[in-house]
Amino acid sequence: MDGRPGLRERKKLRTRAAISDAAITLFLEHGFAQVSVAQVAEAAEVSKRTLFAYFPTKEELVVHRLADHETELARVVRDRPRGTAPLAAVRDHFLTGLRERDPITGLNDHPQVLRLTRLIDEAPTLVARMDRFRAGAERALARALRETAEITELTARIAAVQIVAVRWTLAADNAARMAGGEPADERYPGAVRDAGHAFALLANGVGAELSGAGTRAGIAPGE
Incomplete structure (x- = not known):
């Protein structure tokens, strides 16, 4: 065991990073209030359910x-x-x-x-x-x-x-x-x-x- 995360964990980290990056890009371009969670999910190519599994609130996408x-x-x-x-x-x-x-x-x-x-x-x-x-x-x-x-x-x-x-x-x-x-x-x-x-x-x-x-x-x- 080399201590590195397994394939499943690495996939989760990539998904989390992709959602966060998509959210920050949209927020910076359009403003936090002007962007919906659905728009972030669409940009990150995930479902809203998946997004909320990683980030329980819209604010958590930033904080x-x-x-x-x-x-x-x-x-x-x-x-x-x-x-x-x-x-x-x-x-x-x-x-x-x-x-x-x-x-x-x-x-x-x-x-x-x-x-x-x-x-x-x-x-x-x-x-x-x-x-x-x-x-x-x-x-x-x-x-x-x-x-x-x-x-x-x-x-x-x-x-x-x-x-x-x-x-x-x-x-x-x-x-x-x-x-x-x-x-x-x-x-x-x-x-x-x-x-x-x-x-x-x-x-x-x-x-x-x-x-x-x-x-x-x-x-x-x-x-």
Whole structure:
């Protein structure tokens, strides 16, 4: 046994890829709302029943390409080297993603990536699905933190929400700059600086920053 998938499994993977490719092509050309599931099935040369066997909802035809990322941070935390803090592992992983122009970091200016990002942003049902994606990432990360660090369940949940929010915000900022025409290579140094600042806030807390801002604005600490 060489560990490779069998013929039946390879056929399933090819069918899944063909359906996904047909769907993305149609969505990018005509818009997500303007394309029906029946049209996708016809383009992929499969029945609607077969399509739904692979993709239970129309939104999954798009979001499935990000599916691995839903539990990515949880995997990073679980697989981190001995002696490495969870937050440091997540930070280093994000910085690696920036360097490699991983689309999940928002720092990718390939035309196809930009079009797919715009497609998601402009379709309310896809935006809603991405919100569920984010919630799933928070739950998975909270479980990983609880299982690998000596912290309470509440602490794990709060930490997971903050970590996912920081990564989400950084990626959104990068994606917005890409959509505005800024090249990824030019944005890279600023993206690294922003990531460093954001993860430093996570590591050290925002209390000092907020207290300083409040004092400068004429608001006494504790008010």
